[in-house]
Amino acid sequence: MKKVLVFLFSFVIGLGLFFLVVERVGWEEIKETLFAFSGWKGIAILGITLLIWLVGIWKYKFVYKSQGYNFSVWSLGEILFASFTIAYLFPTTYFGGEVFKFYAIKKKFSLPWKKNLTAIAIEKLVSLSILLLFLVVGAVSFLLLSNSLLKNFGIMVLVLIGGLAIGLTIFYFKSFKKESILKWFFRFFGIENKKNHLVGDIEKEIFLFFDFRKILMWKGLG
Known part of the structure; x- marks a missing residue:
């Protein structure tokens, strides 16, 4: 009975979302999109x-x-x-x-919420690390192939990518040396670190995953 109720509830939500999309986009737009992406596309x-x-x-x-x-x-x-x-x-x-x-x-x-939060944080850091590689390749290609007007925009994008790269570099450096980033953060904002031991435990778990000497991290990035 419980499974039937869950199915009906999911079906009603799915149906509601479908009609909401149809109302916002319109049947004509949906049909045109379907025809445009028919076949091999x-x-x-x-x-x-x-x-x-x-x-x-x-x-x-x-x-x-x-x-x-x-x-x-x-x-x-x-x-x-x-x-x-x-x-x-x-x-x-x-x-x-x-x-x-x-x-x-x-x-x-x-x-446990702590383990769940740790896993999601690790996944996001892995995704950001992989994304950074593609962003660098894409930005360099864009700068080489674009005209002078678009190059200004490309430089702005490159600056943003540089900021992301610096942030990840600091993270990996601290992770390698097993030095807490959060301690500096708490000290900077005047927060007592003792009251945030749970957050510190999550940071330690993340550092254990991102260890250059372990194959686990390289498998995740690969």
């Missing part, structure tokens, strides 16, 4: 979307396994698909999808 887009989703599942499975939790691909896939749908349909509420993901994983697997 549509297959290619669906294939890329599926690949992104599968890579996301693998990343989360790997990270949670590194924390001692071997969840099934199917169980994680259900949650990540729902989170992806929320973020896609409502891009302005991206963090809404992340909050849903955090809550759903905690609820489904009865996971």
Whole structure:
């Protein structure tokens, strides 16, 4: 009975979201989009979307396994698909999808919130590290191929990428030396570190994952 109610509830929500999208976009726009991406184009887009989703599942499975939790691909896939749908349909509420993901994983697997938060933080840092590599390659290519007018925009983008690179470099340096970043943060803002020992424990768990001497980190980045 419980499963039937969950199915009906999910169906009603899905149906409501579908009609909400139709109302906002319009049938004509939807039909034009479907015709534009029919055939091989549509297959290619669906294939890329599926690949992104599968890579996301693998990343989360790997990270949670590194924390001692071997969840099934199917169980994680259900949650990540729902989170992806929320973020896609409502891009302005991206963090809404992340909050849903955090809550759903905690609820489904009865996971301690500290371990859950640690795993999500590790996944985001891995994603940022990989993204940085692609951003650098893309920005350099853009600067080399663009005209002088667009180069000013490219330089601004490069500055932002540089800021991200500096932040990640500091993180990896501190992680390698096992020096707390949060202690400096707490000291700078006058916060007593003793009252934030739970946050410090999460930081230690993250540092254990991002250890250059362990193959675990390289598998995650690869």
